[in-house]
Amino acid sequence: MSNGPWTVEAPVFRRVGVPMEMEEVTVVPPRAGEVAVRLVASGVCHSCLHSIDGSLEGTPLPIILGDEGAGVVVEVGEGVTMVEPGDHAVISWAPSCGQCRECLGGRPARCTRKPTFGVFSDGETRFRRGDEQIFHYGPATHSPYVILPQSAAIKIDKSVPLDRAALVGCSLSTGAGAVFNTAGVTAGQSVAVVGCGGVGLNAVHAAYVAGAFPVIAVDPVEIKLDAARRLGASGTVSSSGEQMAEAIRSASGGGVDVVIVAVGSTVAIEQGMLALNPGGKCVVIGAPPTGAMLSIDPHSLRAKETTLMGCSYGSCNPPVDFPRLIGLFQSGRFKIDEMVSRRYALDEINEAYENLAAGKDLRGLIVFDGAEA
Ligand SMILES: [Zn+2]
Ligand SMILES: [Zn+2]
Numbered sequence: 001m002s003n004g005p006w007t008v009e010a011p012v013f014r015r016v017g018v019p020m021e022m023e024e025v026t027v028v029p030p031r032a033g034e035v036a037v038r039l040v041a042s043g044v045c046h047s048c049l050h051s052i053d054g055s056l057e058g059t060p061l062p063i064i065l066g067d068e069g070a071g072v073v074v075e076v077g078e079g080v081t082m083v084e085p086g087d088h089a090v091i092s093w094a095p096s097c098g099q100c101r102e103c104l105g106g107r108p109a110r111c112t113r114k115p116t117f118g119v120f121s122d123g124e125t126r127f128r129r130g131d132e133q134i135f136h137y138g139p140a141t142h143s144p145y146v147i148l149p150q151s152a153a154i155k156i157d158k159s160v161p162l163d164r165a166a167l168v169g170c171s172l173s174t175g176a177g178a179v180f181n182t183a184g185v186t187a188g189q190s191v192a193v194v195g196c197g198g199v200g201l202n203a204v205h206a207a208y209v210a211g212a213f214p215v216i217a218v219d220p221v222e223i224k225l226d227a228a229r230r231l232g233a234s235g236t237v238s239s240s241g242e243q244m245a246e247a248i249r250s251a252s253g254g255g256v257d258v259v260i261v262a263v264g265s266t267v268a269i270e271q272g273m274l275a276l277n278p279g280g281k282c283v284v285i286g287a288p289p290t291g292a293m294l295s296i297d298p299h300s301l302r303a304k305e306t307t308l309m310g311c312s313y314g315s316c317n318p319p320v321d322f323p324r325l326i327g328l329f330q331s332g333r334f335k336i337d338e339m340v341s342r343r344y345a346l347d348e349i350n351e352a353y354e355n356l357a358a359g360k361d362l363r364g365l366i367v368f369d370g371a372e373a
Helices: 046-052 162-168 170-182 198-209 222-230 242-250 266-274 298-304 318-330 346-357
Strands: 006-012 021-027 034-044 069-076 088-091 127-128 132-136 145-149 153-156 191-194 215-218 233-237 256-261 274-285 306-308 342-344 363-367
Touching: 006 346, 021 145, 021 274, 034 088, 034 162, 034 346, 069 145, 069 162, 069 170, 088 127, 088 318, 153 318, 162 170, 162 242, 162 318, 162 342, 162 363, 170 198, 170 256, 170 318, 191 198, 191 242, 191 266, 215 222, 215 242, 222 233, 233 242, 242 256, 242 266, 256 266, 256 306, 266 274, 266 298, 274 298, 274 346, 342 346
Parallel strands: 191 215, 191 256, 215 233, 256 274, 274 306, 342 363
Antiparallel strands: 006 021, 021 127, 034 069, 034 145, 034 363, 069 088, 088 153, 127 132
């Protein structure tokens, strides 16, 4: 197993509207407290699409995208104790400092000392092209090799197929975590999930696994509703816009206890609030465009005692929750295979994002060349 630096061919995103090209990039060796991981598979996530289409402002460029993946640890820096070379790891996109009030309280998704977008906590990147620094979209899992703080490499059992485990790093932990952790859905509660992409389908499935009924999947795209039915949705709604709340109320027999909004739309959040039963919770996962504002009726909020909640990374504590979610998968209680609609080679990355934007994929998965799953 060779040590760094590594020279790789990685897709670099340089400008909105310009397709990524495969470029030769140097990955510098891990520093103290860091690990190097060789990727086996990486999911294609809507969060990165927000940078590609320009709806998320402030993406530092040039950048290597990718917030979901799994692979094999190949080298560790000084002082690393959580993994060693040869270990299999799911990559978390939210490294945590381990020392702030939120981390110490077991809520690392809320860490208050996260590094600035694009760089490590020392202000530098670990990707170079000549003298040029290439930024990281979180863990930058579309690079064949990545450097991570050790808190972002979660060791898993080697019996878990890494191409399935990759999804645990973002879509699965976010969607399932929104249901299990953020909303705390209990058996018999009614749930609607708005937006049935990678994250939303995992939320639908988690609601089913938690014993919720009915579970209403909401999406305008029929193949996504079909997938949602296979993953446990008891009813579906294809309305969007201002008709959504009424359609959810009608499909659920009056309203739901929990709405999970897994799409970046303010209308979806507002409609989600309107679809709630008294005492219900509306959980916001999706990211509307930068600068968007909500309009909520405070009288209804007060009278119905409803809750509008944010959800970052499924409120997950990765070292605790990732093995738990993988345990559910390995025992046959949580489906992952059904989430992946297509596998791509790394140099097909632009097509993968085009298909995601066009609603043609549930979860697209990049499988790295020569990688053994
Ligand atoms: Zn993601
Ligand atoms: Zn922290």
